[in-house]
Amino acid sequence: MLVLTRKAGEAIRIGESVSLVILEVKGNQVRVGIEAPDETVVYREEIFRAVREQNAGSSLDETAGLPPSLENVWKDLIVKEQS
Amino acid sequence: MMTQTTGNERTVKTAGAAGKTLERKQFPGTTPRVIEMKRSIPGFEQVRRYSLIAKDDDNPFWLLRGVDGSPVFVVVDPFLVCPDYDPVIPEREARFLELKDESEATLLVIVAIRREPLSVTVNLRAPLLVNTGKDLAVQVVLEDQDWPVRYTITP
DSSP states (O other): OOOOOOOOOOOEEEEETTEEEEEEEETTTTEEEEEEEEEEEOOOOHHHHHHHHHHHHSOTTTTTOOOOOHHHHHHHHOOOOOO | OOEEEEEOOOGOOSSGGGGGGTTTTTSSSSSSSEEEEEEOTTTTTTOOOOEEEEETTTTOOEEETTTTTEEEEEEOOOHOOOOOOOOOOOOOHHHHHOOOOOGGGEEEEEEEETTTTTEEEEEEOOOOEETTTTTTEOOOOOOTTTOOOEEEEEO
């Protein structure tokens, strides 16, 4: 891992278009400003991981198709919505 | 180049109560529609093109399936399963998806099905934002909003 030491107000450039600015250091917290193009995702690592894991667990097994019990769930939901 | 400082990011309401029934019957329609992920769905980085398939007009659950067969997601209009859902879509994501106005935007959420015991949840934290005019989509992670990753909709 590359380790750089920075002070508040200083920045780190990553690639051609991403810049991390250290805004504030207070106790054990650091506020970081990020300038990045729209196509670059900027997420807190743990939130990104939670979403990725949830996605992976949400894909239905291609060959199994939809569980038959789901049909009932769907019907119930439709009834609930209409009532 | 368009840049944005996330700390000071302005946000835009891309959907909300007004978007609740937005083109629900017309979109995607009963014929599969090919949607391109402008950024891949995390966990499925190799898949960019998906078919969005409605089972029939009355079923609010649709399938979102990679054009080569996988992955297969069940997706649903979040406002149907959580009437209080009121996410704020970051402006940079709306811009990235080339959304010019709200009427082009539709939100879908990914359904997770667990068996034994059966539970059905939707991911309200990371909805799919769809540009219905251009058939583009992106999964938006709502960074600093507290919508749950697993919101239970099992009756």
